[in-house]
Amino acid sequence: MKPAIDVNYINPFLKSSMSIFENMVQVKLGIGKPGVGVLNFENDMFVIQVGLTGQMKGQVFLVIPIENAKKIASNMMCGMLVEELDEISRSALGELSNMIMGNTATLFSNQDIIVDITPPLSMLGSKLFMQSDTQSIQVPMLFDGKEFLSIYICVSKNV
Numbered sequence: 001m002k003p004a005i006d007v008n009y010i011n012p013f014l015k016s017s018m019s020i021f022e023n024m025v026q027v028k029l030g031i032g033k034p035g036v037g038v039l040n041f042e043n044d045m046f047v048i049q050v051g052l053t054g055q056m057k058g059q060v061f062l063v064i065p066i067e068n069a070k071k072i073a074s075n076m077m078c079g080m081l082v083e084e085l086d087e088i089s090r091s092a093l094g095e096l097s098n099m100i101m102g103n104t105a106t107l108f109s110n111q112d113i114i115v116d117i118t119p120p121l122s123m124l125g126s127k128l129f130m131q132s133d134t135q136s137i138q139v140p141m142l143f144d145g146k147e148f149l150s151i152y153i154c155v156s157k158n159v
Contacts, residue, residue, distance in 0.1 A: 002156045004135040005056070010034065012107035013060065013100075013153055017141060020100045025075045030142040037138030037152045039130035046085060047128060048097040051118035056108070058134045058155035062097055066124075068148055069093060085124060094120040113157075 014031055021027050039061065041047065046069035048062045064072065066085065073089035074082040076096060082089045101117040108115050132154035140147040 001132075002134040004036070004137045005058075005153060005155045005157060007034075009056070009108075009113075009155075009157065010137065010139065010153060012104045012111075013151060014139060016100050016103040016107060017151060020096065020103060021141075024096060024099060025072050027072070027075065027143055027148070029148065030145075032140030032142050032147060034137055034139045037136030037150075037154075039132060039136060039152060039154075041128040042126060044126045045124075045128060046090075046093065047123040047130075048094060049121045049123070049130075050097050050101045052101075052105075052115050052155055053118065054115040055113050055158050056115045056155050057158055058153075059132055060101060060104075060155065061130070061136075061152040062100070062149060063152060064093075064149040072096065090122055090124070094122055 018029050021029050041063060044066040046064045046066055050060050052058050069085055070082045073092050074080060076092045097120045105115050105117055134154045134156045136152045136154045139151045141149050
């Protein structure tokens with residue numbers, strides 16, 4: 001397994017997530033304590049996977065409890081009540097991940113690191129198990145002091 005990305009490269013992912021959430025979802029997120037991530041989700045989760053190519057390679061996962069995913073989709077759709085994650089709400093959440101990762105790619109380009117992103121892939125359910133060839137760093141994102149979602153960064157820098 002490849003080692004996790006250098007900690008110095010995590011900030012663009014976090015800055016982008018916080019900025020996009022504040023602007024598009026009207027939720028101000030905080031950052032929890034990062035740690036080694038395990039891609040094993042027992043409870044009902046909505047997971048969005050976006051790949052990175054170029055000078056960095058790997059996957060990033062946004063892992064959101066179902067109820068929080070509904071709240072996010074509702075906020076993105078101007079307060080329309082989202083009772084289930086249907087095709088429209090899942091599409092909105094996929095677009096949110098595109099905005100976050102596109103902004104992350106821009107922040108990296110400002111550091112002369114060129115990356116591209118792949119289209120998002122979403123998964124919904126419980127007992128989701130995934131594997132990456134790169135060690136994962138998990139960063140909890142907090143709302144009102146509680147974990148609202150997590151970002152799993154499974155990315156290595158190409159040399």
